Amino acid sequence: MKYSPILGVLLLAAWLLWSGHFDKPFVMALGVLSCAFSLYVALRMEIVDEEGAPWQLGARPFTHYAPWLAREIVQSNIEVTRIIISPAMPLQRNMVTVTPHAETELGRVMLANSITLTPGTVSVRMEGDEILVHALSFEGAAEDISGEMDRRICQMEKQP
Amino acid sequence: MNVLEIVLEIISWVLLLGGSFFSIVGGIGIVRLPEFFSRLHGGGVTDTLGAGLIMAGLMVQAGLSLVTVKLLTILFFLVVTSPSSCHALAKAALFGGLKPELDKNPPSSRDKSSS
Amino acid sequence: MFVVTAIAILITMALALVRAMFGPTVFDRVLALNMFGTKTVLLICVVCFLTGRTDFLDLALLYSLMNFIGMVALLRFSQFGHFREEAAGN
Amino acid sequence: MTYIVIPILALLALTAVTGARIRDLWAAVMFTGIYSFLSASWMLILDAPDVAFTEAAVGAGIATFLMLGTLALTSRTEKSSSGIPVLPLFVVAITGGALIYGTLDMPHFGDPKAPVQVYPDPSYVEKSQEDIHGVPNVVTAVLASYRGYDTLGETAVVFTAGIAVLLILRRPRPPVGRSDAAGQQAEAGS
Incomplete structure (x- = not known):
């Protein structure tokens, strides 16, 4: 239940940001009401837990993980661009299986999404402890197998 | 117009043009690549670097304001949702009986190809 | 410069349209549609700056969310033949 | 601006023709979705964000x-x-001819005496802030307050239509356990 106030605050902040009304009490009251209704619906759907509002990770996904992922994305983008533009298209399509070491479901989903987010590799199926990855080149596949991404997500999870 | 503004203008130019370039590259990829599972990667290029660079260029234009926050939110949603829909698409295709074409099996022995 | 970006996005849209026309499988077409949705979001953002009416950015957010929800519903449909996965599973 | 408008309209025309000519219905649905996205962008360029909003929600979302x-x-x-x-x-041909005949009576494009330029009375824009306290959007004020009963009727009509569509499209829930086979039989039978 400790996740619902956080979700409420986030909803309220989003409402204020997108409406742009900070000084009209009537409209703001309506906004608070709609936020409360959304929260009620979310609670009834039972999706407010450590996955729906991952507070326990704090801001670390944005400060520690996202910059590294962005650099990785740029690198693999350039690689895929080279493949697409070159007239011969040197494709080395293959499928590899990656085993995530993250403890929680959330960590595994984050790994799968990060793999998909870097172009050149797409996670095709996720079953139990294995993620099936379709890769456009061996280099891209090797990156996933080496487990740098996995290591970083585990590290992010473990910190208090 | 002072020096800082000119520098910002140039940065935003470069970002926007880079985003346009990657966007078109992804479009070419989606047309040129030979089969469905490879085409997914072409879509990935436009969704990540194409969208990201264009948004970054717009953010530089907007400066520090509410607009930048909105652009950041849009970019965040795009980045969060695009891999999910991409994965859902790949999974649906795999279950729908579409077999990925593989060029050759990778050298490592721990790999399991489904063909 | 915004015009250049907008035209680049439109070219990408045209390429996606080509894929939607020739796409041999259903999934190629869905991929093209998905790309179209993302490109629409970007186009709206750029047009907002082109016309100087940045209030319209709200629309772009709505589109990005709708595109995502639509895509997931579409794929569930293509996978199970109908929207009710639960009925088939239980 | 012209460089954007012309390609969008060209893409719209191309999508419409392809969608009309294609035989695979799945692909046709995809094309209607693409068409909605394009026309929504086009309406946004025409400075009609509310129509674009509706087009995105109804055209690209629900209709698909x-x-x-x-x-x-x-x-x-x-x-x-x-x-x-x-x-x-x-x-x-008859319907199209009648519609074209109807447009002959319309005022010329950009005519200053056209009803569009004259009637939406400036007082709506000027007074809505005082008349209806707190509603910041003029369009909302006109729709929900000045024309409140009209909007109520429209909403009722749309709601009824939605219920009717849901009733038609609803399928009887298959019996538990052999749902897949039952579903396929239902499809084969229809």
Whole structure:
């Protein structure tokens, strides 16, 4: 239940940001009401837990993980661009299986999404402890197998 | 117009043009690549670097304001949702009986190809 | 410069349209549609700056969310033949 | 601006023609989705964000799913018709001719005396802030307050239509356990 106030605050902040009304009490009251209704619906759907509002990770996904992922994305983008533009298209399509070491479901989903987010590799199926990855080149596949991404997500999870 | 503004203008130019370039590259990829599972990667290029660079260029234009926050939110949603829909698409295709074409099996022995 | 970006996005849209026309499988077409949705979001953002009416950015957010929800519903449909996965599973 | 408007309109025309000519109904649904996205961008460029909003929600969202739901009940490809449909062609020609005849009475594009330029009374824009306290959007004020009863009626009509569509598209829930086979039988039978 400790996740619902956080979700409420986030909803309220989003409402204020997108409406742009900070000084009209009537409209703001309506906004608070709609936020409360959304929260009620979310609670009834039972999706407010450590996955729906991952507070326990704090801001670390944005400060520690996202910059590294962005650099990785740029690198693999350039690689895929080279493949697409070159007239011969040197494709080395293959499928590899990656085993995530993250403890929680959330960590595994984050790994799968990060793999998909870097172009050149797409996670095709996720079953139990294995993620099936379709890769456009061996280099891209090797990156996933080496487990740098996995290591970083585990590290992010473990910190208090 | 002072020096800082000119520098910002140039940065935003470069970002926007880079985003346009990657966007078109992804479009070419989606047309040129030979089969469905490879085409997914072409879509990935436009969704990540194409969208990201264009948004970054717009953010530089907007400066520090509410607009930048909105652009950041849009970019965040795009980045969060695009891999999910991409994965859902790949999974649906795999279950729908579409077999990925593989060029050759990778050298490592721990790999399991489904063909 | 915004015009250049907008035209680049439109070219990408045209390429996606080509894929939607020739796409041999259903999934190629869905991929093209998905790309179209993302490109629409970007186009709206750029047009907002082109016309100087940045209030319209709200629309772009709505589109990005709708595109995502639509895509997931579409794929569930293509996978199970109908929207009710639960009925088939239980 | 022209460099954006012309490509969008060209893409719209291309999408419409392809969507009309394609035989695979799945692909046709995809094309209607693409068409909605394009026309929404086009309406945004025409400075009509509310219409674009509606187009995105209804055209690209709900309409696509309703059509897919319909596809689940019918077959995937269009039945090829034999011969030239003379009667429908006749009806379409008559209707189109009547519509074009109707446009002859309309004022010229950009005419300062046209009702569009004259009637939306400036007082709506000026007074809505005082008349209706707290509603910051003029369009909302006009729709929900000045024309409140009108909007209520419209909403009732749309709501009824939605319920009717849901009633038609609803399928009886298959018996527990052998749902897949039952679903396929239902499809084969329809």
